[in-house]
Each structure stands twice: as C-alpha cells, then as structure tokens.
Amino acid sequence: MVKQYADVIIDISHDKVDRPFQYRIPPELAGEVYPGVRVHVPFGKGNLDKAGYVVDISGHTDYPEEKIKSITAVDGKGITAQGSQIQVAYWLKRQYGSTMIAALKTVLPVKQKLKQLEHRKVTRCMEGEALLEALRQCEKKHQTAKARVLQALMTDEVLPYELIRQKLNVAPATLAALEKQGCLKIEAEAYYRNPVKCAPGEEKRVIPSRTQQEIIENVIGDYRAGKPGTYLVHGVTGSGKTEVYLGIIEQMIRMGKQAIMLIPEIALTYQTLLRFYRRFGDRVSVINSSLSQGEKYDQIRRAKARELDVIIGPRSALFTPFPDLGVIIVDEEHESSYKSESMPKYHARETAVQIASMHRASVVLGSATPSTEAYYRAKKGEYKLFEMTGRHGASRLPRVYTIDLREELKQGNRSVFSRKLRELIGRRLQAGEQSMLFLNRRGYAGFVSCRACGHVMKCPHCDVSLSEHRGNMLLCHYCGYEEQRAASCPVCGSKYLLGFKAGTEQIEEALYKEFPGVRVLRMDADTTKSKESYEKILSAFADKRADILVGTQMIVKGHDFPDVTLVGVLAADLSLNQNDYRAGERTFQLLTQAAGRAGRGDKPGEVVIQTYQPEHYSIVHAAMQDYQGFYEEEITYRELMQYPPAAHMLAVLITSRQQEQGEALSREMAAVIDARMRADGESAGEDTAETKAETEKAWQRLQVIGPAEASISKINDQYRHVFYIKHPDYQVLVRIKDILEHFCKEKELKNQTVQYDFDPMNTY
Numbered sequence: 001m002v003k004q005y006a007d008v009i010i011d012i013s014h015d016k017v018d019r020p021f022q023y024r025i026p027p028e029l030a031g032e033v034y035p036g037v038r039v040h041v042p043f044g045k046g047n048l049d050k051a052g053y054v055v056d057i058s059g060h061t062d063y064p065e066e067k068i069k070s071i072t073a074v075d076g077k078g079i080t081a082q083g084s085q086i087q088v089a090y091w092l093k094r095q096y097g098s099t100m101i102a103a104l105k106t107v108l109p110v111k112q113k114l115k116q117l118e119h120r121k122v123t124r125c126m127e128g129e130a131l132l133e134a135l136r137q138c139e140k141k142h143q144t145a146k147a148r149v150l151q152a153l154m155t156d157e158v159l160p161y162e163l164i165r166q167k168l169n170v171a172p173a174t175l176a177a178l179e180k181q182g183c184l185k186i187e188a189e190a191y192y193r194n195p196v197k198c199a200p201g202e203e204k205r206v207i208p209s210r211t212q213q214e215i216i217e218n219v220i221g222d223y224r225a226g227k228p229g230t231y232l233v234h235g236v237t238g239s240g241k242t243e244v245y246l247g248i249i250e251q252m253i254r255m256g257k258q259a260i261m262l263i264p265e266i267a268l269t270y271q272t273l274l275r276f277y278r279r280f281g282d283r284v285s286v287i288n289s290s291l292s293q294g295e296k297y298d299q300i301r302r303a304k305a306r307e308l309d310v311i312i313g314p315r316s317a318l319f320t321p322f323p324d325l326g327v328i329i330v331d332e333e334h335e336s337s338y339k340s341e342s343m344p345k346y347h348a349r350e351t352a353v354q355i356a357s358m359h360r361a362s363v364v365l366g367s368a369t370p371s372t373e374a375y376y377r378a379k380k381g382e383y384k385l386f387e388m389t390g391r392h393g394a395s396r397l398p399r400v401y402t403i404d405l406r407e408e409l410k411q412g413n414r415s416v417f418s419r420k421l422r423e424l425i426g427r428r429l430q431a432g433e434q435s436m437l438f439l440n441r442r443g444y445a446g447f448v449s450c451r452a453c454g455h456v457m458k459c460p461h462c463d464v465s466l467s468e469h470r471g472n473m474l475l476c477h478y479c480g481y482e483e484q485r486a487a488s489c490p491v492c493g494s495k496y497l498l499g500f501k502a503g504t505e506q507i508e509e510a511l512y513k514e515f516p517g518v519r520v521l522r523m524d525a526d527t528t529k530s531k532e533s534y535e536k537i538l539s540a541f542a543d544k545r546a547d548i549l550v551g552t553q554m555i556v557k558g559h560d561f562p563d564v565t566l567v568g569v570l571a572a573d574l575s576l577n578q579n580d581y582r583a584g585e586r587t588f589q590l591l592t593q594a595a596g597r598a599g600r601g602d603k604p605g606e607v608v609i610q611t612y613q614p615e616h617y618s619i620v621h622a623a624m625q626d627y628q629g630f631y632e633e634e635i636t637y638r639e640l641m642q643y644p645p646a647a648h649m650l651a652v653l654i655t656s657r658q659q660e661q662g663e664a665l666s667r668e669m670a671a672v673i674d675a676r677m678r679a680d681g682e683s684a685g686e687d688t689a690e691t692k693a694e695t696e697k698a699w700q701r702l703q704v705i706g707p708a709e710a711s712i713s714k715i716n717d718q719y720r721h722v723f724y725i726k727h728p729d730y731q732v733l734v735r736i737k738d739i740l741e742h743f744c745k746e747k748e749l750k751n752q753t754v755q756y757d758f759d760p761m762n763t764y
Contacts, residue, residue, distance in 0.1 A: 006033055006071060007056040007100070009039055012322055020055055020100070022071040033057070036087035038075035051075065053086050056100050057094075077536040084358060085321055091354055097737045098344035099757030106344060120161035121174065124153040134183050137589050145174045153184060161186065208247055210242055216247040219362055223252075223326065228362040230353055232333075233313050235388030236397065236625060237368045238560075239595020242272075244281055245329050253280065253309045257326025258360075261312045262348060264335035265554050272331075274310055280310055286636060287313040287320060290532075304601045313688055315340065315348045325359040326719045328352045333365040333374055334589055339761040347759070349374065369589040369627060372634055372758070376645040388468040392434060398598040398605030399568070400623045402701065415512050417419060421568045421608040421700035422629045422630045428517060428566050429547055433603065435566040437511075437550045438594045439504055447472060448485065452494035459485075463714040507550050507570065523551035556594040567598040572611040572619060580763045581643045584618040642703065642726050644759045650725045650733040651757040652740065653710065658751070659719040665752055666707035666721040672743050673704055673725065702727050708764040722764040733758065 005021035013296055024039050025033045026120030033039065043050040044702055049072070066505055074551055075691045089103040126134060131154060138147040152159060160622050164170050178184050222229055235241045249259040263272055276284045279551050284309050285299050292331045302308045303320050311320045318328070330338070331353055338348035349365065365383070378385035403418040411421060428435045449456045449470050457466045459476035466474035468560065472485040488495050498758060504524045511520050520725060549555055549564075556567075575587045591609060598605030611619055621630035639646040652669060706723030713720055727733055737756050744754050757764075 002059060003077055004030065004056045005058055005061045005068065006039070007058075008039060008052040009055055009104075010041070010043055010050050010052040010069070014085075017520050019256045020066060022054075024061075024068045025057070025450075026070050027395050028244065029071060029074055031347045032074045033071060035090035036083040036085075038073045038076065038083055040073040050529055053083060055086055055104065056090065062130070062239045066336045071643055082321065087318065087320060087358065088351070088355055092344045092346050092351070095354075096111055096344040096346045096348075096758055097390060097733065097741065102343045104228045106346070115374050118190050120186060120188045121686055122149075122153070122161055122164055123158045123185050123187060125182055131183075134181070136403065145170050146178055149175065149178060150183060151565065177474070195736040206240075206243055208243060209240065211386075212244050212247065215388075216251065217243050218329075218384070218386070219248050219364060220251045223362050223670045224255075226360075228356065230356070230361055230363040230383045231386060232370060232383045233364060233366040233386045233388065234370050234375070234378075234627070235366065235368060235386075236390065237399075237593065239368070239388035239390060241331070241366045241368075241388065242275060245364065245366065246275070248327055248362075249276075249310060250279070252326035253283075255621075258303070258306075258308065258322040259277055259310045259326060260322065260328045260352075261310060261318060262328065262338070262352070262732055263312065263314060264332045265314065276310055276312060280369070282566075283307070283309040285311055287311055287317045289316070290316075294506045306736065318348055318352060322359075324354070325361045327362045327364060328356050329366065331366050332593075334369050334371040336369045336761040343755055345755070345757045345760075364690075369592045372585060372631065372638060373544045373645040376473055376635065396604060397493045398607045400595055400607045400609060402623045403608060403610045405610055405612050408610075417509060417512075417514065417568075418568060418608065418610050419552065421512065421610065424566050424608060425515065425548070425568070425605055429518060431442060434541070434546075434561060435545065435548045435568065436555055436561075436594075436597055437507060437548060437563055437568045437570060438556050439507055439550070439552060439570045448497060450489035450492060450494050452496050453489060453492040455491040459468065461714070461717045463712050469717050493494075502548050504552060506564045511548060511550070518548060519546045520548050520550060523549060523555050525552065551588065555589065556597060561597070562602070563601050564597055567594055567605070567611045569594050569607070573613045573616065576616060576618070578612060581638075581641070582761065584616070584637075585634055587616075588618040588634075591619065592625060592627070592689070642728075647726050647728045648730045648733055649759055650737060651756065651764055652723055652725070653755045654707075654721045654752065655718045655755075656721075656752040657718065659754060662719045662721045665754075666723060667748070669740055669754075670704055670707050670723050671700075671742065672740065676739055677702065702732070712764075713750055720764065730758070 004025040005024050006025050008023050008147075021041075021043075023039075033054055035056060036677035037053055037054050040049055041052055042048070043052075046630060048071070085107045086104070089107040091098065091456055092098065092106065093100050094101040124131065132642055135147060135150045137155070138144075140148060140198065147170075149164060149170055152164065152168060154686055161175075164175065165172070166283055168208055175184070175186060179186055189309050217233075218233055220544050233244060233456055234243055235244075244297070247259065249261070251336050262271070262714055273284065287296060287299050299308070299311065300321065303322050306323065308322075310415065311317050311322070313320075340346050349371075356360075364508060366372070368380075374383065375385075375495055375736065377383050398640050403420055405418065408418050416424070417425070425435055457474055458464065459481050461481055461622065462476055464476060466476055466481075466483070471473050473482055474485050475482045486497060489497050504522050504526075508520050508522050511518055520543055521537055522711075527537065528534055537549075541545060544563065554602050569591055575586065575590060580586075595607040595609075604652065609619065609623060617633045618630060621627070621633075635646070638644070654662050654664075654666045654669070656665065688726065703726040704723060705726070708723070710722045725736060726731060738756070741758075
C-alpha cells in the first residue's frame with residue numbers, strides 16, 4: 001500500500017500557522033484523514049497527546065522515514081468551524097495555486113488571539129448596621145481608602161470598578177481586602193469591541209413587488225426542499241435588489257440560519273449596514289480592513305458563538321466562520337475587487353459557491369451589469385437566472401446624453417465640462433438638487449513630459465511614468481517613489497516640462513472657478529485614508545451639506561441618494577484604452593453603474609457621458625442601458641478569441657531581480673508544458689483509440705501565448721515576465737499549474753517568484 005503523510009498544525013493558534021508538522025497516516029486511518037479533520041498526534045520529546053488539524057496530504061516526506069511519527073486517532077466529532085476553514089484553505093491552494101500557509105492566512109481572518117475586554121463592577125454585600133459597623137472600624141483604624149469605598153457603597157449598591165479606582169483613588173489591593181472581608185464582591189462581565197456605529201432607527205418597510213417576492217420564494221423554496229442553488233439576479237439600477245436580499249436573509253434567520261452579505265467596496269459599508277441594522281438590529285456586524293485587530297477578533301468570536309445573524313463586508317468577510325450558514329449574497333458580483341490581487345488569487349464568486357456547497361447553503365449573485373462569466377453560466381443553466389427589468393416604485397431610468405468631445409473641441413470648448421454638462425449643473429444648483437461627477441482617475445494622476453524632446457519622467461525602479469501631484473511632487477503609484485519636479489528637462493535642458501493632468505482635484509478646482517460658491521465634496525483614494533472617512537463624506541452628502549460629489553469608481557457603486565438628479569461621466573473612454581480583453585466590459589459596467597445613480601428618488605434623472613469614442617459598442621449600449629445588446633456583442637468577441645468565459649486562461653507571472661534569469665525561467669516553464677504535451681501524445685499511443693483521441697483533443701485545444709515581458713516590465717526593481725495558457729477545461733489548467741509548481745519546487749528557485757492567476761481580471 002502506498003504510504004501517505006499528513007501536514008498537521010498543532011492546536012491551530014493563528015500566530016503559529018506557519019509551522020506544520022508531518023505525520024504518517026497509518027493504514028487503518030487512511031480513509032478518515034483529510035484536510036480540515038481534527039486528529040490526535042504524539043508531540044515533542046515526551047510524545048504528549050496533542051490535538052491538531054490536518055492541512056495537507058502528500059505521498060512523500062521531506063524527512064527521514066525513521067523520524068516520522070504516526071497519527072494516533074481521528075476526532076470523531078466531525079468537522080469543526082475551524083476545520084471547515086482549513087478545508088476551504090486547502091481548496092484555495094489546489095484551485096488557485098499558492099502555498100498552504102498563504103491560503104491559511106487568507107482564510108483565518110485574525111492572526112493571533114487577543115485579550116477579551118471586560119466591564120468590572122463592585123457590588124456591596126452588607127446592609128444597614130453591618131455596613132455601618134464595617135465603616136466605623138475602618139475609620140477607627142485610619143483605613144481611609146477602605147472607608148471611602150464603603151461610604152460610596154452606602155449610597156449606591158453597585159459601582160463601576162474603574163470609577164472607584166480613578167475617582168476615589170483606591171488601589172486594587174484595597175478592594176481585594178474588602179472583598180476578602182465580605183464587604184463587597186468584584187464581578188467581571190465580558191463585552192465585545194463593536195465596530196457598528198449606527199444609531200438605531202425605525203425601518204420604513206417596503207412591500208415587495210411581485211417580481212421581488214417571486215425571487216425570494218424561489219430561493220427559500222429550493223432551500224427548504226433541500227436543493228440550495230446558485231442564483232443570478234440581474235436587475236437594472238434601482239430595481240430593488242437590496243430588498244430581495246433583505247427578504248431572503250429575513251427568511252433564513254427565521255430558520256435559525258446565518259448570512260454573509262458581500263459588498264465590493266468598504267465605501268458601501270455604511271449605507272448597506274444602515275439598512276440591515278434597521279431591519280435586523282444588533283445581530284448585524286461588519287468585517288473589513290478598516291477594523292482594528294481587536295474589533296475583527298471580536299466579530300469572529302460573535303459569529304462562532306451564534307451571536308450574529310448577518311456579517312457585511314468586502315471579499316474577506318467570505319471567510320467568517322458561521323456554524324449555521326444559510327446564504328451568501330454577492331452584491332455587484334461583476335466588480336473586479338472580488339478578485340484577490342495576492343496569492344492565492346481567488347475569486348470571491350467561485351469561492352462563495354464552494355463554501356456554500358460545504359455548508360449546503362445558497363448563493364445569490366446580484367448586479368445591474370452581471371459579469372460575462374456569471375451571465376454565461378446562467379444562460380447555460382449552471383445558475384438560476386432572475387431578471388428585474390424596471391425600477392422599483394416611482395423612480396424611472398434617467399435620460400442619457402452622449403457628448404462627442406471631438407465636436408466640443410472643434411467648436412472651441414476647451415473646458416473639462418461639455419456645454420451640456422455645464423448647463424445641467426447650473427440648473428441643479430438653481431433647483432437645490434445634487435449632482436455627481438465621476439472620473440476614473442485619482443489625484444492629478446497624469447504624466448509629465450518634455451514638449452521639446454518628448455522625454456517622459458519615469459520611476460527609476462518601475463517601468464511606469466511618474467504622476468504629478470500637488471506641491472510639484474512626482475509620485476510612482478506602484479512602489480511609492482517620489483521626487484520633486486525638475487525645473488527643466490534632464491535630457492535636453494528645455495524648460496517646457498509640462499504635465500498632462502486629468503484628476504479629481506483638477507475637477508474640483510474647475511468647479512469652484514466655473515460655479516463660485518458651489519459646495520463640493522471629493523471622494524477618492526487620497527480623501528478616504530482615515531478609518532471613518534467614507535462614512536463622513538457620504539453622510540455629509542446625504543445630509544445635503546454639498547451640492548456636488550466628485551469622485552473615482554467608489555462613488556458609482558451601489559450608493560442611493562434620492563436628491564441626485566444629475567450624473568456626469570468625464571472622459572468615459574479612459575478605461576477603453578487599457579491593454580486588456582475586459583476593457584469593453586469594464587467601460588460598459590462603469591458607465592451603466594454611474595448612470596444608475598441619477599433619479600433614484602421621485603425626481604427624474606439625467607446623465608451626461610463625455611467621450612471621444614461615442615460609436616464604441618460599450619458606450620452605445622451603456623447609454624441605452626441595454627445589457628442584452630452589450631452581452632451579445634461581447635460574448636461573440638470572447639468566443640472568437642477564446643477568452644473567459646468561452647475558455648479559461650491561466651497567467652503565469654515570473655518576477656526576478658535579474659532580467660536574464662526571469663527570461664530564462666519563463667522559457668523553461670513554457671518548455672515544460674510543451675514537453676508534457678509531447679510525452680502525453682506519445683504515451684497515448686499505447687491506449688485505446690478512444691482514449692488516445694481524447695488525450696490528443698485535450699492538448700490540441702491548449703494554447704500557450706508567450707513568454708514575453710509583462711506590459712509593465714519592472715516594478716520596484718523586480719523584472720516581470722509572463723505567459724498565458726488557454727483551455728476550455730479549467731481542471732486541465734489546474735493540472736498544468738501542478739506540473740509547473742512541481743518543476744519550480746525541484747528547481748529550488750532563488751531570488752525568483754512565480755505567481756498563478758486563473759481567469760485574470762487584468763492582463764500583465
């Protein structure tokens with residue numbers, strides 16, 4: 001029988017997840033040991049019986065056979081919440097490519113155990129004459145501190161411990177002595193750090209429309225029947241998707257189940273939390289990167305203890321260890337922020353489906369502009385599709401104007417605002433209504449070049465241009481390098497060193513010049529650095545303390561302001577110029593989502609899209625709010641070029657300190673795939689004709705593109721090379737990833753790293 005070995009983490013405290021120990025799996029336990037299961041093992045020199053979790057299984061050991069100990073028993077209590085998380089980590093490692101440690105650190109949201117907070121109180125244990133006698137004895141013995149405490153307890157039966165310590169200036173030893181004498185008792189009551197700052201309020205209950213009710217009943221009906229599934233809710237902006245989510249979660253809670261509500265941006269937390277808090281009270285909480293370690297730790301404890309029903313947050317909230325998970329909802333499922341940018345490069349959508357299957361839970365995906373992947377799967381029947389084609393209540397879709405900036409320039413308008421947009425902003429200011437201006441850039445983000453010789457100021461550590469910011473500073477957005485802007489060109493000495501600027505700060509300044517007295521709020525990466533900056537900006541705008549909100553992508557995602565009747569999209573086609581097969585889809589989604597912010601209340605809305613490419617299909621369909629038309633054109637292009645979702649794609653990124661080493665390794669890895677293709681083709685000659693044909697067909701459909709330098713060939717002094725592999729079968733790419741991982745392990749790479757990205761959201 002083939003020997004098997006298990007990597008076991010002892011008593012998995014989060015700060016020790018980087019040290020697994022290898023044990024032999026005895027034959028009698030072979031079928032019971034798998035990732036996530038709790039086992040007992042002999043540990044240390046004394047072979048003490050310790051509990052641990054299996055995190056990986058392999059057919060070989062890195063240690064001498066005689067030094068390997070055996071697992072003694074498998075815990076019969078089944079998979080715990082922690083064991084379930086380990087199973088997810090193992091799946092991430094296998095499915096997306098990474099080390100098990102990186103996967104564990106992704107899944108375990110808190111890295112170390114933190115001290116529990118406590119409220120302490122002091123309660124008197126004596127009454128009447130007994131208390132007076134104790135006080136007299138203290139005064140007689142000149143025990144003034146004890147006397148102060150007893151005097152205070154004569155008035156109040158219970159006092160906060162810290163109040164006595166600080167206001168009465170009493171030492172802990174004094175209180176302990178009084179407790180020993182039976183005069184009082186000291187009690188501790190644990191409490192949680194609570195990141196929720198919502199004031200309680202009464203929810204305005206909305207009667208669900210017929211369409212909304214049908215979706216809720218379908219999802220809950222399938223769940224009650226023991227057939228939980230994955231559902232895609234395609235609803236136009238303002239159609240009431242959130243009300244559907246609330247209805248589904250409410251039914252789940254009635255069945256004793258818990259819910260995870262994923263949102264793409266921290267900026268959306270405040271508004272979403274407010275609605276959920278008013279519906280479900282303090283059994284709702286949040287998890288996101290703005291929380292302190294203590295706050296995160298306490299929310300995890302509350303979830304495990306079933307003291308929460310709903311957790312809200314971005315991608316990382318997916319790993320909340322709910323023991324009774326009933327539903328995972330992924331709002332705005334098309335957003336690229338659901339894809340991790342660090343190893344393992346998982347996608348929250350696919351990971352949600354996997355976690356739900358482990359818990360026998362449902363998954364609800366929602367978007368006004370579904371990703372082509374989700375809609376493709378819904379069309380194929382893998383997801384159940386629901387369409388919501390009209391806005392809920394009295395609001396209607398806004399009227400959209402597409403402005404050709406080429407014509408504006410011909411007619412002498414060099415302003416950042418088209419004449420139509422300037423006119424409509426003026427009308428809103430007169431009417432006391434609000435506007436939102438969206439720009440897909442941050443700061444002054446532009447490049448600086450010499451008009452005489454064409455030299456562009458570049459980062460010395462990265463293959464990118466430096467961006468101009470306030471204070472004449474040039475900044476690299478990749479490594480953080482900055483330098484003072486030079487007075488003259490370092491190449492030719494010309495003084496004509498000028499910046500090309502198109503950022504939110506510039507738009508803000510232009511508004512003040514164009515409309516004196518206008519109140520403007522700006523929301524971008526630079527204004528949202530502090531912990532509560534999102535809430536402050538959004539609350540101020542909701543309270544009508546500003547006329548115009550200027551911002552980047554974060555302002556167009558999911559916000560609901562009834563008084564916003566105008567949305568202006570500036571330089572709409574900036575995202576079309578990316579060297580990326582998703583550029584058209586991203587542009588359509590951004591424009592449609594931006595347009596959806598207008599006219600969400602009783603007042604009609606208008607949208608102005610300013611572009612240099614008004615004829616591009618993504619802009620044409622976005623202006624018409626026509627998702628079906630866009631999807632048909634986009635999926636035809638994807639099928640023709642064999643891009644996801646028509647096929648799957650694996651990006652292999654090699655980074656190295658020396659350019660030649662990276663180039664050589666990328667060629668070797670591509671050659672490994674080619675050699676494996678030939679080897680499998682030759683070995684297939686011994687198989688049956690049917691098997692041989694299947695093997696040949698599998699490899700024939702494989703495409704290897706590259707290797708080549710990445711589009712940004714150097715970041716932070718690391719050279720980057722990339723190649724891509726395409727195949728219709730995702731698992732074929734997983735097997736290729738395994739082959740490449742094995743090759744790199746045997747090669748023992750130094751000063752080089754390899755990252756795997758399945759169906760990448762951005763090309764490299």
